[in-house]
Amino acid sequence: MKLQFFKYQGTGNDFVIIDNRQDIFPKNNTKLVAQLCDRRFGVGADGLILLENDKMSDFKMVYYNADGGESTMCGNGGRCLVAFAHFLGVIGNETTFVAVDGLHEATIEGDLVNLKMVDVDEIREKPAYAFLDTGSPHHVQLVEELQKFDVHKEGAKLRYGLYGKAGSNINFVEQEGSDAFQVRTYERGVEDETYSCGTGVTAVAIAMHKLGKTNSNTVKITTPGGDLSISFEQNNGHYTNIHLKGPAIQVYKGEIEC
Numbered sequence: 001m002k003l004q005f006f007k008y009q010g011t012g013n014d015f016v017i018i019d020n021r022q023d024i025f026p027k028n029n030t031k032l033v034a035q036l037c038d039r040r041f042g043v044g045a046d047g048l049i050l051l052e053n054d055k056m057s058d059f060k061m062v063y064y065n066a067d068g069g070e071s072t073m074c075g076n077g078g079r080c081l082v083a084f085a086h087f088l089g090v091i092g093n094e095t096t097f098v099a100v101d102g103l104h105e106a107t108i109e110g111d112l113v114n115l116k117m118v119d120v121d122e123i124r125e126k127p128a129y130a131f132l133d134t135g136s137p138h139h140v141q142l143v144e145e146l147q148k149f150d151v152h153k154e155g156a157k158l159r160y161g162l163y164g165k166a167g168s169n170i171n172f173v174e175q176e177g178s179d180a181f182q183v184r185t186y187e188r189g190v191e192d193e194t195y196s197c198g199t200g201v202t203a204v205a206i207a208m209h210k211l212g213k214t215n216s217n218t219v220k221i222t223t224p225g226g227d228l229s230i231s232f233e234q235n236n237g238h239y240t241n242i243h244l245k246g247p248a249i250q251v252y253k254g255e256i257e258c
C-alpha cells in the first residue's frame with residue numbers, strides 16, 4: 001500500500017502525521033507504526049499521529065508512541081496536528097478537537113499554536129520530586145547542571161524502577177530565572193530523551209508553581225528543541241485554563257510503500 005504522510009516537528013519533538021479521515025490506516029498494526037517511526041528503517045519520529053473525522057468536534061487525534069503503542073495525550077503532537085488541520089483547510093485559525101484525554105481548544109497564528117491542556121487537580125509532592133498528569137503522566141525533578149546530566153540513564157532507571165510497567169515520562173529541571181526553567185525529558189514509549197515534551201513542560205511549569213519556585217502564571221521553558229510558553233490559572237491548588245504555546249512546523253511531505 002502507498003501511504004502519504006507529512007513530517008512535523010514541534011520544538012524538535014517530531015511526528016509522522018497521516019490524514020486518516022477516509023480510515024485507510026491499519027490502526028492495529030503496531031509493527032507498522034514502530035517501523036514508520038524507526039530512525040534507520042523507516043521515516044523516523046518520536047510518534048505517529050492520525051487526523052480523523054469526529055461528529056462532535058472539528059477532528060479527532062489518535063496518538064502512537066515510537067514503540068508502536070497507542071498512548072496518552074501528546075502536547076507537541078496536538079499542536080502539530082492543529083497546524084496540519086489548518087494546512088489541509090479543515091479548520092481556520094481556531095478549533096476544538098477531541099483527543100484521548102477529552103476536548104482541546106486551540107488557536108494558530110503563523111507557525112505558533114496555542115493549545116489548551118486538561119485541568120490538573122492532583123499533584124503528588126515528594127521530597128525529591130513531584131508527580132502529576134497533564135494528559136500524560138509526568139515525574140518532575142530539579143537537578144544541578146542539567147546540561148551534564150545523564151538523562152537517558154537516570155530517566156530509564158526511574159521510568160522502569162519507580163513507575164514499573166505502566167511507566168511515566170521523566171522530566172529533569174534546572175531553574176533559569178524567576179519565571180524560566182530548562183527542561184530535558186526522558187519519554188515513555190520512545191524510551192529515550194526527546195528534544196522536547198509538551199505535556200512534560202506543562203507538568204514542569206505547574207509543579208514549579210506548586211512548589212513555590214515561581215509566582216508567575218506564565219512560565220518560559222527552554223528545551224533542547226526550542227522554547228515553549230505555559231500559562232495557567234490556580235485556585236486552591238487546582239490548575240485550570242492551562243495553555244501550551246509554541247511553534248509547530250511542517251518539515252516535508254512523503255510517500256512510503258508499506
Ligand SMILES: N[C@H](CCC[C@H](N)C(=O)O)C(=O)O
Nearest residue numbers: 071074075076136197198199
Ligand atoms: N510519550 C508520552 C506521550 C507523548 C508525550 C509528548 N510527546 C508530548 O509532547 O506531550 C507518553 O506515552 O506518556
